[in-house]
Amino acid sequence: xxxxxxxxxxxxxxxxxxxxxxxxxxxxxxxxxxxxxxxxxxxxxxxxxxxxxxxxxxxxxxxxxxxxxxxxxxxxxxxxxxxxxxxxxxxxxxxxxxxxxxxxxxxxxxxxxxxxxxxxxxxxxxxxxxxxxxxxxxxxxxxxxxxxxxxxxxxxxxxxxxxxxxxxxxxxxxxxxxxxxxxxxxxxxxxxxxxxxxxxxxxxxxxxxxxxxxxxxxxxxxxxxxxxxxxxxxxxxxxxxxxxxxxxxxxxxxxxxxxxxxxxxxxxxxxxxxxxxxxxxxxxxxxxxxxxxxxxxxxxxxxxxxxxxxxxxxxxxxxxxxxxxxxxxxxxxxxxxxxxxxxxxxxxxxxxxxxxxxxxxxxxxxxxxxxxxxxxxxxxxxxxxxxxxxxxxxxxxxxxxxxxxxxxxxxxxxxxxxxxxxxxxxxxxxxxxxxxxxxxxxxxxxxxxxxxxxxxxxxxxxxxxxxxxxxxxxxxxxxxxxxxxxxxxxxxxxxxxxxxxxxxxxxxxxxxxxxxxxxxxxxxxxxxxxxxxxxxxxxxxxxxxxxxxxxxxxxxxxxxxxxxxxxxxxxxxxxxxxxxxxxxxxxxxxxxxxxxxxxxxxxxxxxxxxxxxxxxxxxxxxxxxxxxxx
Numbered sequence: 001x002x003x004x005x006x007x008x009x010x011x012x013x014x015x016x017x018x019x020x021x022x023x024x025x026x027x028x029x030x031x032x033x034x035x036x037x038x039x040x041x042x043x044x045x046x047x048x049x050x051x052x053x054x055x056x057x058x059x060x061x062x063x064x065x066x067x068x069x070x071x072x073x074x075x076x077x078x079x080x081x082x083x084x085x086x087x088x089x090x091x092x093x094x095x096x097x098x099x100x101x102x103x104x105x106x107x108x109x110x111x112x113x114x115x116x117x118x119x120x121x122x123x124x125x126x127x128x129x130x131x132x133x134x135x136x137x138x139x140x141x142x143x144x145x146x147x148x149x150x151x152x153x154x155x156x157x158x159x160x161x162x163x164x165x166x167x168x169x170x171x172x173x174x175x176x177x178x179x180x181x182x183x184x185x186x187x188x189x190x191x192x193x194x195x196x197x198x199x200x201x202x203x204x205x206x207x208x209x210x211x212x213x214x215x216x217x218x219x220x221x222x223x224x225x226x227x228x229x230x231x232x233x234x235x236x237x238x239x240x241x242x243x244x245x246x247x248x249x250x251x252x253x254x255x256x257x258x259x260x261x262x263x264x265x266x267x268x269x270x271x272x273x274x275x276x277x278x279x280x281x282x283x284x285x286x287x288x289x290x291x292x293x294x295x296x297x298x299x300x301x302x303x304x305x306x307x308x309x310x311x312x313x314x315x316x317x318x319x320x321x322x323x324x325x326x327x328x329x330x331x332x333x334x335x336x337x338x339x340x341x342x343x344x345x346x347x348x349x350x351x352x353x354x355x356x357x358x359x360x361x362x363x364x365x366x367x368x369x370x371x372x373x374x375x376x377x378x379x380x381x382x383x384x385x386x387x388x389x390x391x392x393x394x395x396x397x398x399x400x401x402x403x404x405x406x407x408x409x410x411x412x413x414x415x416x417x418x419x420x421x422x423x424x425x426x427x428x429x430x431x432x433x434x435x436x437x438x439x440x441x442x443x444x445x446x447x448x449x450x451x452x453x454x455x456x457x458x459x460x461x462x463x464x465x466x467x468x469x470x471x472x473x474x475x476x477x478x479x480x481x482x483x484x485x486x487x488x489x490x491x492x493x494x495x496x497x498x499x500x501x502x503x504x505x506x507x508x509x510x511x512x513x514x515x516x517x518x519x520x521x522x523x524x525x526x527x528x529x530x531x532x533x534x535x536x537x538x539x540x541x542x543x544x545x546x547x548x549x550x551x552x553x554x555x556x557x558x559x560x561x562x563x564x565x566x567x568x569x570x571x572x573x574x575x576x577x578x579x580x581x582x583x584x585x586x587x588x589x590x591x592x593x594x595x596x597x598x599x600x601x602x603x604x605x606x607x608x609x610x611x612x613x614x615x616x617x618x619x620x621x622x623x624x625x626x627x628x629x630x
Contacts (some may be wrong), residue, residue, distance in 0.1 A: 002311075002551050003173055004586055014329075014392065018045070023399035027483055043564055046622075047208065047503055048621065048622035048623075049618050049619065049622040050062075050623060052618040052622065054614050054617070054618060054620075055614055055615055055617065055618020055621075055622075057611075057614060058610070058611040058612070058613070058614025058615045058618065059611070059614075059615050059618075061607060061610075061614075062608065062611040062615060065419065065423075065604065065607060065608050065611065066423070068416060068419065069370075069416055069417075069419030069420045069423055070420055070423075072416040073416040073417045073420045076412075076413050076416060078413050078414065078416075078576070079355070080415045080574045080575055080576070080623065081411060081574055082355055082409060083407040084317065084355070084356075084407070084408030084409075085142065085407065085408055086115050086164050086253075086336065086379065086408065087115050087116075087380070087400075087404050087408035087619065088404060088405070088406050088407060088408045089135050089398075089404060089405070089406060089593075090116050090132065090134070090135065090399075090400055090403055090404040090405075090408075091116075091132055091133065091135050091403050091596065092132075092400060092401060092402050092403040092411075092596055093116070093131075093132035093399045093403075094398050094399035094400070095130065095132060095398075095399060095403050096113075096116055096117065096118070096130075096131045096132065096381055096396075096397055096398050096399040097118075097119065097381060097394040097395070097396065097397075097398045097399075098130060098398075099118065099128070099130050099383075099391055099394065100128055100130060102128075103120060103128060103390075103391055104118075104390060104391075105390060106122040106126075106128070106390075107122055107123040107124075107389035107390075108120050108121070108122055108385050108389040108390070109121055109122060109123050109389060110159070110160060111198060111375065111378075111383045111385075112160055112161055112162040112167075112376065112378045113131075113162055113376075113377040113378035113379050113380075113381040114131075114134070114145070114162045114163060114164050114165055114166070114167070114180075114378075115134070115135075115164045115165060115379055115380075116131050116132045116133070116165075117129060117130065117131025117132065117134070117145055117146060117161060117162075118130060118131055118162075118378075118381050118383070119162060119167055120391075121157055121159070121160050122389065123352060123389065124156075124601075125135060125155070125156035125157045125158065125171070125172070126157075126383070127148055127152065127153075127157060127160065127169070128260055129145075129146055129148060130146075131146065131399075131401060132146075133145060133146050134165040134180070134181060135593060135594065136165055136181045136183065141181060141182060141183035141184070142165065142166075142180055142181040142182065142183070143179045143180055144179075145165060145166070145167065145179070145180040145181070145189075147178065148179075150178050150179065152169060152177050152179075152572045155169075155171040155172075155173075155175065155177070156171050156172045157169045157170070157171050157172075157177075158170060158171060158172050159205075159207075159208055161208040161210045162210055163180070163181070163186060163207055163210035163211050163212055163213070163214075163215065164181070164211065164212035164213075164379065165180050165181035165212070166178060166180030166181045166182070166186055166187050166210065166215075167179055167180050167210075168187075168208055168210050168215055170205055173444045174204055174205065176189065176205070176617050178215065182227045184214070184229035184579050185194050185227065185229075186210070186211045186213060186214055186215045186227065186228040186229070187215070188628055189217075189225075189227065190227050193225050193227050194390060195449070196225065197219065197223075200221055200223055201220070201221060202220070202221055202223070203219075203220055203221070204218040204219070204220050205219055205220075206218055206219065206220050206247070207247075207248060207249055209249055209250075209251040209256070210251075211251055211252065212253055212254045213228050213253070214226060214227065214229055214236075215228055215230035216229025216249065216251065216256070217226060218246060218247075218248070221245075222231050222244075222245030222246050222247075222261075223246070224246055224249060224256070224258070226256075231619055233615035235255075235269050235270045236256065236268055236269060244260045244261050244262050245260060245261045245262070246258045246259065246260055246261075247259055247260065247261050247358050248292075248293060249293075250293045250294050250295035250297055250300070250334060252269075252275075252295045252296055252297035252298060252299075252334075252336075253268030253270070253297050253336075253476065254269050254270040254273065254297060254298070255267055255270060255273065255275045255276065255295065255297075255298070255300075256268050256269055256295070256449065257275075257293045257295045257300045257302075258303075258570075259290055259292075260292050262286060262289075263286070263288070263289030263290050263291070263304075263305070264283060264285075265279065265283040265284065265290050265293065265300075265302055266278055266279070266284065266289070267300060267347065268497060273296075273298065273313075273314070273517065273591075274298065274299075274312065274313050274314050274315075275298055275299055275300050275312065275313040275314065277624060278312040278313065279300075279312060280310050280312060282310075283302055283310060288304045288308075288310070289304055290302045290304050290305075290310075291303055291304060291305050291307045291329070292332055293332075294332040294333050294334035294337065294339060294340075294377075295334045295340060296313070296319060296334045296336060296337055296338065297336050297337060298313050298314035298316060298319070299311070299312070299313030299314055299319045299320065299333060299334070299339065300312055300313055300334075301332050302332075303329055303332050303339075306330045307329055309322065309325070309329055309332070309341070311339075316337075317337055317338075317352045317353040318351065318352070319337070319338075319339060319351065319352045321351070322339075322351065323349055323351050325341055325343065325349055326343065326347065327343035327344050327345045327347060327367075328343060328344045328445075329341050329342070329343055329344075330342050330343060330344050331374060331375050333375050333376060333377035333382075334377055335352070335358065335377040335378060335379055335381075335382065335396070336378075336380055337352050337353035337355075337358070337380070338350055338351065338352035338353055338358045338359075338377065338380075338382075338440065339351060339352055339377075340375050340377045340382060342372060342373075342374070342384075342596055343374045345368065345369050346370040346371055346372045346373070346475045347359060347368050347370065348366075348370065348372060348384060348438045350376060350377075350382070356380045356382060356396060356397035357395065357396060357397065357398070358382065358395070358396045358397070359393055360395055361393075362393040362394070362395055364392055364393045365384055365392060365393045365395070370384075370392065371387070371392065372384040372385070372386065372392055373385065373386055374389075376512060379397075380396045381394065381396045381397055381482065382394065382395050382396045388480075400412065402415065402596055402600050403580075403594075403596035403597070403600075404583065405584065405597050406597070411581075411596060411597065411600055414576040414581060415576075415578070415581070415600060415601060415604060417576050417579045418576035418578050418580075418581050418601065419578060419604055419608075421488065421571055421572075421575065421576065422558055422561050422562065422565075422571075422577045422578045422579065422605075423558065423576045423607075423608070425488065425491055425492050425495070425557070425558075425561045425571070425577070426554050426555075426557040426558040426561060427554065427561075428492040428496065428558055429491075429492050429493075429495035429496040429499065429557040429561075430496070430499075430550055430553050430554045431496070432492065432493065432495075432496025432497065432500075433495070433496040433497075433499040433500040433553060433557075433630075434500070434503065434546065434550055434553070436496070436500040436504070437500040437501075437502075437503035437504040437506075437507060437546075438504075438539070438546065439503040439504075439505060440455050440500070440504040440507075440508075440611035441505070441506070441507025441511065442507060442511060442534045442538070442539065443455060443507045443534075444456060444504070444511075445507065445508035445509070445510070445511025445512050445515065445592060446511055446515055446530065446533070446534050446538065447530070452508075455504075456508070456625075457507075459501045459505065462498065462500075462501050463501045465498065467498055467499075468563075469476070470494075470498060470502060471491075471494045471495070471498065471560075471564060471569070472564065472567065472569045474490075475487070475490060475491060475494060475564065475569045475570070476569055478490055479569075479572070484571075484572045484575050485575075487571070487572050488571055488575070491561065491564065491570055491571065495557050495560055495561070499553060499557065499560075502549070502553075503546065503549045503550075503553065506545055506549055507542055507545070507546065510542045510545055511538060511542060514541050514542065515538065519521070520533060520538065524595055544623040547619060547623075548616055548619050548620045548623065551612055551613075551615055551616035551619060552612075552613070553618045555608070555609040555612040555613050555616070558605065558608055558612075559605065559609055561577065561578075561579050562578050562579035562581060562582060562605045563579065564584045565577045565578075565579025565580040565582070565583070565586075566579045566580070566583050567583075568580075568583065578601045578602075578604055578605045579601075579605075581597070581598075581601040582598055582601050582602055582605070584597045584598055585597075585602075
């Protein structure tokens with residue numbers, strides 16, 4: 001009886017197992033055929049693409065480039081007409097304001113700056129320098145600016161000044177030192193100036209000044225001795241003499257403000273400029289006694305003995321519009337394009353250009369009252385110290401992450417905006433060419449006959465046109481009479497109109513295969529119009545080939561834009577593109593000394609084209625039916 005019961009149980013379990021296999025799906029079992037049958041073509045293509053590591057790398061790389069160019073350009077605006085020749089060809093570096101930490105326990109009495117560096121002097125006569133080396137060193141017309149000469153280290157320095165790329169100093173014995181850029185002779189006192197100093201019984205130097213191309217010394221005899229480039233010889237008179245004597249001077253590249261012993265002010269320099277023609281009469285006739293002066297490249301500021309400020313000069317950067325100043329001015333200083341005032345309450349007021357963040361005070365210095373007691377402004381870097389000579393903060397130009405070009409423009413920002421234009425030119429060109437190719441290819445392949453012959457002969461004619469000379473000629477002839485923005489649009493149209501032939505032939509060839517298939521015959525028998533058959537039934541079956549070809553053409557159009565802009569027939573300056581940024585590589589000096597001006601945009605062109613090609617190759621494999629079988 002027990003034996004029969006066991007047999008019945010076995011039979012029951014067997015039927016139960018069979019029933020479960022027939023009607024209940026085991027989630028742990030994978031039916032490959034069923035999975036493939038339920039998978040859509042789009043899902044199959046996506047899965048194949050995700051298994052292609054190179055395609056994923058290319059896609060991620062292209063997304064990074066897109067974000068860098070489009071999002072980055074939105075965050076970092078670009079002034080296309082901006083230029084600053086004093087900052088030309090500066091090497092990559094953002095350490096212009098990163099002063100040494102050990103300065104915290106030093107009593108800093110003076111800080112001066114050049115275009116890419118700053119140097120501080122403490123009360124013991126020691127110097128501290130930071131920033132980025134000037135590139136003129138590579139061209140063979142400079143000593144290392146960041147390396148303080150041994151004889152200077154061994155001397156007790158009492159005063160320093162800085163030009164754009166050179167430094168001058170004097171010690172407590174009256175000796176003069178200079179190093180850095182010497183291309184205009186600004187680091188060596190000429191023999192005739194030395195003879196002049198001797199004849200005028202100079203006993204000591206009381207003030208020094210230096211700008212981009214010249215150097216000046218003020219003697220205790222009231223004479224100003226100036227030497228350097230031809231600019232200094234034509235704009236200034238060497239050995240300037242004032243009958244009442246000069247006790248102070250403030251300089252810009254093209255002018256020099258002089259303070260006389262009687263408290264009057266005079267200005268010498270480039271004739272006809274506002275800083276010379278607009279000197280307030282009160283500062284010249286003796287009715288006002290000036291105690292301090294400051295100057296920018298085109299403006300001057302004076303502080304009289306009553307605490308009143310006098311401002312005159314150029315209207316550029318609104319420098320002639322002095323902001324409201326609460327409190328009594330204690331110190332004034334001038335950068336290249338900015339003026340700075342420190343009040344008795346410790347408030348710092350700065351106005352002028354903001355192209356390099358000169359107006360962006362650090363939080364520690366932006367309040368109405370601070371512990372600042374001294375301010376130092378030179379070129380585009382600014383510093384403030386307290387009563388003990390401790391640096392409280394720095395602001396202004398912190399440097400160029402990827403260097404600057406020949407016009408002093410930031411390569412990093414221009415690469416962003418240039419990439420945006422290059423990628424936009426490529427996408428619009430590929431849209432235009434794809435639309436033309438689809439229309440021509442579908443019409444030719446589906447209708448056939450004389451229409452096919454005519455369209456193919458038209459394609460042959462466009463293919464026979466020399467692509468490069470035609471684009472260059474048309475862009476030059478038409479582009480001369482239109483704006484720079486329309487020249488970019490013209491380049492898009494020319495690239496699109498002259499780049500559709502290969503895709504049109506591909507679509508026609510594929511259409512010749514598709515139009516004879518049963519689903520097309522069925523659509524015809526149902527009375528569907530030819531236009532509907534082409535767009536709704538045939539085009540979706542050739543879209544895979546179109547997508548692959550479009551991605552390849554996109555990379556090709558980006559390279560074409562780079563070529564035309566490189567040759568000067570594409571995107572015009574000052575609007576940036578990767579191509580016209582590469583234009584500087586035509587100069588051997590740029591290739592030899594200023595590698596960042598051409599390597600960086602070249603890397604972006606290569607990276608964009610390479611990443612797109614990786615994606616295109618991955619799409620081709622993902623859409624290949626043979627690839628789907630694995």
